[in-house]
Amino acid sequence: MATALEINQVSKTFKNDRGGVHVLDHLDLTVQEGEFVSVIGPSGCGKSTLLKLIAGLDSDFHGQIAVGDHEVHGPSIDRGFIFQEHRLFPWLTVEKNIAGNLSLRDPEVRSKVNHLIALVNLGGFEKAYPRQLSGGMSQRVAIARALLRNPKVLLLDEPFGALDAFTRAHLQEALHDIWEKNKTTMVLVTHDIDESVYLSSKVVVMDAKPGRIKAVVPIDLPYPRTRSSKAFQEFRTVILEHLDHKPSEPDDFSI
């Protein structure tokens, strides 16, 4: 299997008046083509920062990030990005939001957009406007839009964080379906352990201050996964333990 994403000794410090905040510390991670990787960790550990570095939205960091054979120095169509909020253009229909600046009169674009609308299960809503869609439907349009240019890697920053539990579970299924059909490599930032176990081929658990990779947990459960199964719950516990575990305190010899 070829490597889709290689993160090599990546560190990031945000400069401030007091010198800086050291957010990411020497991260190494390899993601193979077609993998679904989730990144989970405490608030502020640098998950979104890492995703932005991969996206090329911030190139002020140490180390190297490569997507396929190309080192990342800025944004490129080989990486799609999905934010927590869908960021659709309210004045454009679903199909025009997906096509972006490409013309739907081009038969190739039309056929790709039609394919994506079917993939995200929004047939019949081509001419609808974002205000006529639910939050979950809007996020599915955002996913279709991000897939239009066949990115090598799709980066998702808590895409379901603002949705209710029912819609969230439904969209997790939809995302899994899209991943299986489209074979796009995905990197998902989430706070939700169940979401990470349900979707991922491996879960990266991060530590905070500074952000480091604490564990990489391969989830070798067959799909579709059943949240209530014993094996699922065992993976859940493993991740929870990694998240909960604090480095041991030095022994206290005081009386």
Ligand SMILES: Nc1ncnc2c1ncn2[C@@H]1O[C@H](COP(=O)(O)OP(=O)(O)OP(=O)(O)O)[C@@H](O)[C@H]1O
């Ligand atoms: N542009 C910035 N300038 C200065 N500090 C920043 C900037 N962006 C993020 N930070 C700091 O970097 C740290 C990591 O932030 P980041 O948003 O990556 O964390 P996160 O793990 O995604 O958090 P959450 O789970 O709460 O979304 C935080 O302490 C944050 O305050």
